[in-house]
Amino acid sequence: MEDIWFATVHKDYYFDVNSVMHNKKVVAPYRVNGKPKDWQDTADGQFRLTYPSNCWDDISIPYWSMSENTDHPTQKPEKLLAKLLLASSPVNAMVFDPFLGSGSTSVTAKKLNRRYCGVEINRDYCRWAEKRLAQADTDKNIQGYTSGWFWERNTLHEQKKERINKLP
Numbered sequence: 001m002e003d004i005w006f007a008t009v010h011k012d013y014y015f016d017v018n019s020v021m022h023n024k025k026v027v028a029p030y031r032v033n034g035k036p037k038d039w040q041d042t043a044d045g046q047f048r049l050t051y052p053s054n055c056w057d058d059i060s061i062p063y064w065s066m067s068e069n070t071d072h073p074t075q076k077p078e079k080l081l082a083k084l085l086l087a088s089s090p091v092n093a094m095v096f097d098p099f100l101g102s103g104s105t106s107v108t109a110k111k112l113n114r115r116y117c118g119v120e121i122n123r124d125y126c127r128w129a130e131k132r133l134a135q136a137d138t139d140k141n142i143q144g145y146t147s148g149w150f151w152e153r154n155t156l157h158e159q160k161k162e163r164i165n166k167l168p
């Protein structure tokens with residue numbers, strides 16, 4: 001468990017909660033006049049778009065089977081960074097991480113069309129970050145985030161279907 005602090009230097013700050021909506025499987029599919037009440041009935045299942053809560057239980061460490069995984073001992077998942085960047089920075093904003101590690105912040109910023117700058121003392125970690133940044137030229141996927149919203153854990157199957165359905 002980790003705390004996340006949101007700090008601003010001015011009363012005028014950027015915060016876009018609508019960009020970090022969650023697509024949750026519906027447990028109780030209530031209907032009114034036979035129609036879904038605040039949820040969507042799709043070919044892939046029944047889902048409801050909701051605002052994120054204060055406790056985020058949909059984040060996992062980058063497991064070995066995930067393409068973003070490196071040997072960095074404390075690597076942050078791109079899904080976590082995506083939430084932070086989308087909610088608190090507009091497109092083209094500059095994102096700075098003074099402890100970049102394997103590059104998760106910069107890689108996610110690149111995938112989400114933000115500019116980025118990072119500092120890392122360990123040369124190997126810098127190389128891993130550069131490799132991931134190069135891969136982001138051709139692969140903009142962020143596991144757990146498709147179609148403009150976030151998915152719960154263990155929904156990779158539904159995410160892949162969603163991605164395939166969106167292909168031209």
Ligand SMILES: C[S@@+](CC[C@H](N)C(=O)[O-])C[C@H]1O[C@@H](n2cnc3c(N)ncnc32)[C@H](O)[C@@H]1O
Pocket residue numbers: 072074075076077098099100101102103104105119120121122125
């Ligand atoms: C908690 S890790 C960050 C992990 C990163 N968020 C990621 O997803 O890979 C902190 C990083 O800060 C680096 N670091 C520690 N002291 C530093 C310093 N003085 N200047 C630059 N980097 C430093 C460490 O090498 C380590 O990779």
